[in-house]
Amino acid sequence: MKQVSINLTEMSGSPVNSSLPQYVQLYQYIKDEIAAGKWQDQARLPSVRKLADMLGLSTTPVEMAYQQLLAEGFILSQPRRGYFVQKLVDTPASVPNEPPPPQGRLLRRHHSYRYDFHMSKNDYSYFPLTEWKRAYNRCLQEENVSDLLFYGDPQGEEGLRYEIAKYARSMRGVSCSPEQVVIGSDAYPLLELLGRLLRPYGNDFAVEDPGYPQYPELFKQNGFNIHPISQQEDSIDQKQLRASGATIVSVSPSHQFPTGKIMPISKRLELLQWAQDCNGFIIEDDYDGEFRYYGRPIPCLQGLLPDSRVIYLGGFTQVLSPSIGIQYMILPSILLNEYHHLKHHLFLECTAPKLHQRTLERFLRDGLVERHLRRMRTMLRKKHDAVISSIRKHFGKLADISGTGAGFHLILSLQHPASEAELQALAEERGIRVHSIEYTHIRRTQDPEYKSDNREFIVGFAGIAECDIDEGIRRLADCWLQLPDTSGDSWP
Template identity: 30%
Template sequence: MSIATLGRTSPVIRSGHVQLSIILRESEKSTLQTQIFDQIRTMILNGQLRGDDPLPTTRELSVQLGVSRNTAVLAYERLIAEGYIRTKPYVGTFVSPDLPDTAFLSAGETTATPPPMQVTDGSGAGEEAPHLRTHRLADPNRRRLAADFWVGRPDARTFPMKAWSQHIKARLKSAGSKLTSYSDPAGLLELRQAIAKHLAPARGVVCDPEQIIIVGGCQDGFNLVGRLLVHPGSTAVVESPCYQGAAFVLESLGAKLHPVPIDRDGLDVTQLPHVNGAVAYVTPSHQYPVGVTMSLQRRIELLSWATQYDAYIMEDDYDSDFRFVGSPLTALKGLDRNERVIYLGTFSKCMGPGLRLGYVVAPRRLVESFRRMKMLMNNGQSWLEQAAMADFMASGEFGRHLRRIRQLYRERRDALLGALHKHFGECEVYGEQAGMHLVWKLPEGFPSAEEVEAKGLAAGVGVCSLATGSALRFDKNDGADRLLMLGFVALSEKEIEDGIARLAGALKG
């Protein structure tokens, strides 16, 4: 173990030089860059470092810690990307001044409330059943299109078929009674262990495997959470616009939807309702549909709101395996000291939705309720797919698969940005830094997104207005009728270039 301990436990500032107490361990699973990031972040969240406190330069830090300059630079870049620190040109690097005091809440400062109602108990009896609205799944007719920029669908050509069939076959050989008996409704322990191991470095979510419930994709997770925490008349905060799949589940359970607008920094937390016991559904890493990332300040304020109003936050981290700029952002759950966040992840995007596999990371006090509810819903997920997925992850193939497709999808995103630029000039684009789709704000003088979609379809090119892309709008004047969603991961670079050329031809025509 090589330990580089510098200064004392709090930052020491000497004649303009700052030393941070950072301990690096080579034996740690996380990289040196991640260890530096984590420790500085913790100092900020604990209040050891305050707004505007100076930090060492990357050169000083690399010398102090005995790491390469690049390692220090990458750690700082990630802290800057997540809003913890900022640089002032020619002056230095400082802790971000904008972090609210609530950033410094210590763990345990929580309103320890018992789990809200377990099931709807008939108190809504007599109320009119909510109209059952459902989200849009991919339209099979679009298979005939020359190029379909449908959102959220992975490329069938990238599915790791060979490895997957080997794992399935191997598991079948030794299945014993696994296929003929029930098992833990919370899911296969090996898979939950593999997910916990993946989430810590990939998403900054540190949890025990016992906190993880395997579900049939996020959609099943929305139902699981909703059935426990929502009852007729309760408040469900949703982003405006938001993902239909989640909003309609909450609505079907009788929740009153409370839309909160989003802007470039994500959810406008000043418009959160002042009511107790709400559930808030959010997509902080890559807002669906618009693609913006929630700022650190807003994340902290959202967590603080949840603590104050005894609310739970449903964090849908659906496509966060793909981040093309800098290191992966820490999930909201990674900041959650008071266990107000229920984290939802899915294998639908990085593997395929046909697997119907996802996971919920539950706050400790809700774990047993979730396990029981999952049992009531469907006794848990299929054993075979869980076992194959556990093996695929444990063997290291999942990590390699992710790295491979992340690179491929980055190239496709670049091809899309390049093609838009070539045919339409400077384009105002959102959400291109991560995920599987980006959003193009159509310029003045263009038809609306719905009209562009219709013209595209007539020319054999599929693009999505928000409604087609399963997004729910609450405000007709939100400007979103000018937003066009373009999924880029299921098409080759050539298909992307041809598709955008065709769309340009159709619009000019």
């Protein structure tokens, strides 16, 4: 029987020149030879003792290398006969080596901007870190650590669901019990779950246009037909919604994304009636409903009628921090049996960190979230007013402002010959981040005939320091308003 041919120079030289353990080097060499097809199928390998003598090693690293190759299927062991090369089926000619460690600093995921008007970034210098640490440590000290480190309730920790139900009732007017609350790490796993829950109720899904892009993309990927519904002056076009044949719609009625519109009570009741008429469901995204700067927060749609067909989505991404990883949805009672059936058969586990859930439960129970909210509203109102004042001062009548009074952003609109992409790129070159509204539109981006000189931008104010707001807006106006008009017409 043929025996493998071993290059002793390659094998014996490597231990001296490498920091890897000897058995790893030997394993890697044999694996590469087999994967490259240099050793014939069923060829015999030297015995452990013989190869150790050939390489001047003890038998231990050779035995360890052979055992690893055996476990991975590169070689076979036959009792009292030895080790043999195992033929590889449907594998590449060579197995890539482990990549070298990165040299220098890794690339940053996001650019850093001197004047960052990010649409959803918050001012985390106000985060109650001391109180969060204290609550976190109490969980570790006062609770069973083994219990904390194991799987929890798939629906979310019972204590936190109780506190969320109480919080949602008092802060947003939600009508619910803890049994209706489902907790997740962010919107994505909750929406994925909704896609499965809502499948029996229809295949046509209506979304706001413009609106949050995650909804049409995620439900389209789950096999739903997407129907973009235009925005009217104060809400979605409900005649268009009824004509679409959709039985599910997603809306953000208390502060529409991205326009900031507030759906009036008459339109809310009309939407609830639509859901009853078609046995459909409304997904209410209340992503920043707690943040209203003048007057009381607008109550949510879900609480207007008892046991309505509304799925309410809320969370603590904006209220506290996205890194805490706790969002929630409140299911209507009609969906609870189907949810528990799905939870049981898919072996679902809660995606939100259990220790963070217990910490947030204490935070809510002790009133720390509401106290933090009051502080944040005061701070954000000042920034909100500062942005409006700066836009009026530096843009004058050349820009319009809309979507004010709530949330983390407003809309700046102006007539301009340059495209939104060109204006955004120019701002970024000057160290200013703003977002074009273009990506939130569905029909507009799909229509090659669409033309307009109206440029709209989402200007966030929560994450930028108050002292940088005026200078950032001044520089934005300077780079946009001084841009020459290449069409030959005078501008502005």
